[in-house]
Amino acid sequence: MTVEPTTRRERQREATYAEIVSTSIALLRDGEDLSLRAVAQRMGMTAPALYRYVASYQELVDLVAYEVDRAATERFRAAADTLPEDDVAGRLCLSATAFRQWAHESPREFGLVFANPIADTSCARREMLTLSSSGHLFTDQMKAIWESNGFPIPAVEDLPPAAREAVLDPLIPAESEGVAEADRGLLWVYMQGWTQLYGIVTLEVFGHMDPRLVESGDLFVDTILRFAPRMGLEHDLDRLERLIRDQLAD
Amino acid sequence: MTVEPTTRRERQREATYAEIVSTSIALLRDGEDLSLRAVAQRMGMTAPALYRYVASYQELVDLVAYEVDRAATERFRAAADTLPEDDVAGRLCLSATAFRQWAHESPREFGLVFANPIADTSCARREMLTLSSSGHLFTDQMKAIWESNGFPIPAVEDLPPAAREAVLDPLIPAESEGVAEADRGLLWVYMQGWTQLYGIVTLEVFGHMDPRLVESGDLFVDTILRFAPRMGLEHDLDRLERLIRDQLAD
DNA sequence: CACCTACGTTAACACCATTTACGGTTCACG
DNA sequence: CGTGAACCGTAAATGGTGTTAACGTAGGTG
16 A cells, blocks of 8 residues: 555654554543543643644544544444355344444444534545545445345436436545446435434434433334335345344344 | 512523523524633623523533524424415425525534434433424424325334334424324334434534535435325425425525 | 622633644754 | 754643632622
8 A cells, every 4th residue: 555664763653643543542432532632641742742743633533533433344344244245135234233333332433433523624524534434334235235136226317416426426435436337326325325324323322312212223223124125125124123133132 | 381480580580591592592603612601701791600590511502402493493484384384295395494404504503402412411401302392393294294194104003112112102302292192103203204304414414425415405305205205295296396496495 | 787698700720722932862964 | 973954742831611619799588
């Protein structure tokens, strides 16, 4: 990938850079707030020193968010990997369920990654979105279902103009590589699904929902299963529900 | 409702109490952050004085959130009132669209009301949720559609146990009064719809979506129209889309 | 009138991000 | 090999936050 940083200085710099991120993540894991002072203190440094590595607090947040997302995605992937590779539908359901569980276990991290306003700040932060690991995972998994079961997708020509642009030249995590331009309607279905998954999980995590439903996960399961038919999974609903509920029981 | 506060002192207290809230709202409207100091300064007071009225910053936030929600709901209602009372479907669509527009115009306020973690803090804040005006408005509007067009709703017995409890004895904004216990499946449909509306709007406001789609509103429109059939509106989609897009054009 | 409660003040504490000026290391280059 | 510069850390200071404590002072009440 990137050229090896040969010089001693650069290796050192890279190391503390990584330590900043890992320390921040550890801080969050311990239930404390993320702050420059706290990170610096844990590293045996003073806060201003961090400005040698990070331009602002917000940049640290973005950095950490990216890494947190990467790490969390591994969990989502691992959840899918408990199933054979050809169970494409089951794998997506388990990853989605893992996403929900992660969000509930680590609401702070969830908020950092997924409820962190991006609109105001300009390009730099947007680009990170494009790289979002979790987004890639879910698109890949939906693509796998489509390639395996072949559910109907909208024709690119039938999409509204802005939607057409968005699926042909995506700015948001959506692995366009490997999807022919004619098949980009698949990304539209992905966005529909992601919207619903995001909605139910965010609603749950922020507590704007009956706690009994959060506890039981009933509305979450309902949301997933109601979307499944759009991916041609209408004949597999019972099995998928068992899969999801089994994982929720853990 | 509450007993009139007769004494002069109590009226005074009530007045400054209201002024605190209105000042906070004005602060937000001017694009500034909500803080005790800023509110106090605008009122010609010092920050600690506010503690005579509010136990903590979080309590102020909750207070303001409640009032902001109330005010915003009036906008949603006004949007619906541009249509005749018997156009129940159009009214819900316009309110939902107004909700989206409000969220984009006032992301700060939106975050305060709808992306404000409630889980950790205990009962007091939960109770405010139950009173959420916007929740009541949307349930009322969906009920109106159901009473007018009569779309299928799940039987209460068919719901998962937790879901059954949740619709029979709602903790979350859902005007149960006026809905017979046997018809409480309607609330389940409401929750499904609210989840999707909340999801698309939050996703848009937090910027985790292709800006071109946010600008055009295509995914929002798609979300609404795809849910409409569940309310028996499958024959009205074209008209509803025109209604929504007209309002988005403003 | 005296009392006392409620309301506001100032001062202080403990955080926070951020900027500045300064000192020491480490590297690179003449 | 030494010298200069880039780099990395520091302490100090600025202005912001929520919050607590001690204190005075007006208001209404006995």
